[in-house]
Amino acid sequence: MSSLPNNIPEKTIERLSEYRRTLLSCHEQGITHIFSHVLAGIHGITAVQVRRDLMLIGFSSDTKKGYDVEVLIDFIGSILDSRNPVNIAVIGMGHLGQAITKYFNGKGLKLKIIAAFDIDPEKVGKTVDDVPCYHMDHFEELVEDLDINIVVLCSPTNVASELVVPIINAGIKGVLNFTSKPLNFPRGIVVENYDITTLLEKVAYFVKENEENNL
Amino acid sequence: MSSLPNNIPEKTIERLSEYRRTLLSCHEQGITHIFSHVLAGIHGITAVQVRRDLMLIGFSSDTKKGYDVEVLIDFIGSILDSRNPVNIAVIGMGHLGQAITKYFNGKGLKLKIIAAFDIDPEKVGKTVDDVPCYHMDHFEELVEDLDINIVVLCSPTNVASELVVPIINAGIKGVLNFTSKPLNFPRGIVVENYDITTLLEKVAYFVKENEENNL
DNA sequence: TAGATTGTTAATCGATTAACAATC
DNA sequence: TAGATTGTTAATCGATTAACAATC
Numbered sequence: 182m183s184s185l186p187n188n189i190p191e192k193t194i195e196r197l198s199e200y201r202r203t204l205l206s207c208h209e210q211g212i213t214h215i216f217s218h219v220l221a222g223i224h225g226i227t228a229v230q231v232r233r234d235l236m237l238i239g240f241s242s243d244t245k246k247g248y249d250v251e252v253l254i255d256f257i258g259s260i261l262d263s264r265n266p267v268n269i270a271v272i273g274m275g276h277l278g279q280a281i282t283k284y285f286n287g288k289g290l291k292l293k294i295i296a297a298f299d300i301d302p303e304k305v306g307k308t309v310d311d312v313p314c315y316h317m318d319h320f321e322e323l324v325e326d327l328d329i330n331i332v333v334l335c336s337p338t339n340v341a342s343e344l345v346v347p348i349i350n351a352g353i354k355g356v357l358n359f360t361s362k363p364l365n366f367p368r369g370i371v372v373e374n375y376d377i378t379t380l381l382e383k384v385a386y387f388v389k390e391n392e393e394n395n396l
Numbered sequence: 397m398s399s400l401p402n403n404i405p406e407k408t409i410e411r412l413s414e415y416r417r418t419l420l421s422c423h424e425q426g427i428t429h430i431f432s433h434v435l436a437g438i439h440g441i442t443a444v445q446v447r448r449d450l451m452l453i454g455f456s457s458d459t460k461k462g463y464d465v466e467v468l469i470d471f472i473g474s475i476l477d478s479r480n481p482v483n484i485a486v487i488g489m490g491h492l493g494q495a496i497t498k499y500f501n502g503k504g505l506k507l508k509i510i511a512a513f514d515i516d517p518e519k520v521g522k523t524v525d526d527v528p529c530y531h532m533d534h535f536e537e538l539v540e541d542l543d544i545n546i547v548v549l550c551s552p553t554n555v556a557s558e559l560v561v562p563i564i565n566a567g568i569k570g571v572l573n574f575t576s577k578p579l580n581f582p583r584g585i586v587v588e589n590y591d592i593t594t595l596l597e598k599v600a601y602f603v604k605e606n607e608e609n610n611l
Numbered sequence: 612t613a614g615a616t617t618g619t620t621a622a623t624c625g626a627t628t629a630a631c632a633a634t635c
Numbered sequence: 636t637a638g639a640t641t642g643t644t645a646a647t648c649g650a651t652t653a654a655c656a657a658t659c
Contacts, residue, residue, distance in 0.1 A: 192626065194601050198594040202576050217641075225580045225587075228640090229628060236642060245635045245640050261597055263604050269596070276498065280491035281592060292596055331599055355603040357595055361417055365440045369610075371602045372440075373595060377496060379413040380572055380588060381484070381507055382476055384546055386409050387586045388570040389478050395584075407650065432617075443616090444652065451618060460616050460659045615659090622653070629646070635639090 189260070193234045199224060200231070201257045208250050216247040262291040268329045272344060273336030274299040274314050277359060281333055286310040296327055317347075324351035331355040338362050404475070408449045414439060415446070416472045423465050431462040477506040483544045487559060488551030489514040489529050492574060496548055501525040511542055532562075539566040546570040553577050 203223050207215060217235075218228035235241070235248075240256050242248050269285075271278045274297045285294050297314040299305055305316045315323055323329070332353050336344060341360040348356060349366065358364050361376040418438050422430060432450075433443035450456070450463075455471050457463050484500075486493045489512045500509050502525075512529040514520055520531045530538055538544070547568050551559060556575040563571060564581065573579050576591040 190626065191598070194598055195594055198597040199578060199591065202591065202593065203578070216639095222580075224578050227628075230626095232641065233627080233643085241642070243634095247640085261601050263600065267600050267603075276491045276495035280495055283491065284592060285596075288593065290593070290597075292593075292600055330603060331596070333596070354606065355599040357599050363414060363418070363439050365437075369606060371599050371606065373599050374414075375590070375595060376414065376417065377499060378417065378503070378505070378507075379410055380590060381500075381546070381548070382413040382505075383406070383409055384570040384572050384586050384588050385478065385482050385507055386476050388482075388545060391569065391584060391586065405650065431615095442652075445650095447617065448619080448651080456618070458658095462616085617656105617658075619656090620654085622651100624651070625649085627646105627648070630644085632641105632643090634641075 189237055193237055194261070196224070196226075196230075196234055197238065197257050197261055200234075201254060201261070204250050204254045204257070208254060213250055214244075214247040215250055215253075219247070258291075265291075267292050267331060268296075268327060269294045269331045269333060270296040270298060270324065270327075270329045271312075271333045271335055272298045272317070272320075273334065274301075274304045274309065275335060275337075278333070278335035279309050281335065282309050282312050286312070292331075294333075296323060296329060298323075320347050321351045324353065329353070331357070334358045334360055334364075336360060404452055408452055409476070411439070411441075411445075411449055412453065412472050412476055415449075416469060416476070419465050419469045419472070423469065428465055429459075429462040430465055430468075434462070473506075480506075482507050482546060483511075483542060484509045484546045484548060485511040485513060485539065485542075485544045486527075486548045486550055487513045487532070487535075488549065489516075489519045489524065490550060490552075493548070493550035494524050496550065497524050497527050501527070507546075509548075511538060511544060513538075535562050536566045539568065544568070546572070549573045549575055549579075551575060 200220060203220065204215070217231045221228040221231045238260050240253065269292055271282055271294055278297060282294050282297060294312055297309065297312050298317050298320055299314055300317050304314050307314055330353065332348060334341060334344065334356060338360040341362040341364060345364055345366065349370070353370065355371040356364065356366065358372060358374045359377070361378055363374050364372055366372050415435060418435065432446045436443040436446045453475050455468065484507055486497055486509055493512060497509050497512060509527055512524065512527050513532045513535055514529055515532050519529050522529055545568065547563060549556060549559065549571060553575040556573070556577040556579060560579055560581065564585065568585065570586040571579065571581065573587060573589045574592070576593055578589050579587055581587050
């Protein structure tokens with residue numbers, strides 16, 4: 182039983198990840214300390230929210246010079262990161278799959294995309310930024326052999342449903358689903374569905390609402 | 397002043413978009429009616445939530461045979477869609493930009509990607525699925541000429557900040573930002589930031605939490 | 612009718628913000 | 636010190652769920 186706080190809200194987890202990216206960028210620029218209101222401003226939120234998030238994970242600084250950037254990066258890491266690297270596979274090596282693979286490569290975090298899967302002979306056997314692309318036929322055995330925990334689903338939407346059973350059977354524990362088919366997995370498997378159409382329709386709706394309110 | 401409900405919760409808007417995609421797919425399969433619990437099941441939520449969302453937008457059906465798929469599609473459209481088509485531009489025509497452009501093309505919704513922008517001479521002047529790619533130098537004038545309202549930001553993260561001023565000056569009203577730099581715009585411009593790293597880190601965190609709770 | 616379904620209010624849960632004491 | 640900042644509790648706001656009357 183750890184002494185770490187146990188039920189961190191989902192929104193706080195998201196923001197912690199975002200704070201860390203900002204802090205890493207500050208660190209690169211040689212910034213050593215940052216005030217809560219500065220960090221908040223960058224993220225378009227309030228300083229109270231930043232401080233409360235940090236309170237929730239048990240972080241506190243003993244100075245009034247703002248948070249020590251390096252220390253906070255490590256502390257957030259102690260909450261978010263697993264002890265060991267987490268291996269990720271991309272399913273579907275079209276443009277989206279390639280974009281995500283390249284984007285991640287060399288980011289140096291605990292999360293690593295180590296394999297891709299496709300059924301297109303044009304793609305199988307090639308590599309994208311050193312990530313090899315295998316045929317889906319070998320998915321289950323390779324997940325086992327390569328110790329893959331999480332998949333990013335970038336396949337065409339119309340084959341997404343067929344992938345549910347292999348993903349379950351392979352013992353995958355988390356799915357980031359970019360197809361527009363919402364997928365249900367048994368309890369114990371984490372799923373996040375992000376349909377790009379929905380994201381855009383949401384922006385468009387609030388643009389429309391803004392316009393209506395200003396007339 | 398319209399008689400439509402005015403303050404629909406953000407989460408309801410997201411779900412309406414998701415419901416509609418499912419309903420469109422049902423419609424293609426020839427399904428004419430759907431119960432709230434069936435729609436809920438597909439989305440991994442409760443039937444009460446579906447019914448409450450529909451209540452909030454003022455939809456009601458007069459039968460106990462479930463919702464009429466076609467009627468509900470149109471009703472959701474009357475809430476989400478603008479009267480006129482909304483023109484969208486993609487900034488940054490790398491893999492992600494191309495993925496999104498191809499994904500959207502021919503979906504037949506009110507949202508249309510009609511232009512792309514980049515600075516790479518390899519990309520400028522070409523088309524992706526009939527969407528022409530222009531040089532960023534002409535961004536402001538083309539936004540005006542082509543009546544573009546919304547941009548999808550797929551540029552490299554390190555140039556994202558430089559794009560804020562041109563986007564504001566061009567009169568863009570909504571931004572869907574896929575770079576990992578959170579962007580702040582003045583009130584009146586809608587922004588949604590989706591950093592893929594954060595999405596993955598969130599999945600990884602909850603996978604880790606699941607594992608810890610099961611030991 | 613009895614069972615299934617819907618629409619809606621009230622209660623609960625979760626997330627944000629306000630208020631403020633403590634510290635440098 | 637006075638002003639700025641932090642950490643934390645209490646209050647508010649928003650979203651989900653429970654409960655249930657009404658309808659087919």
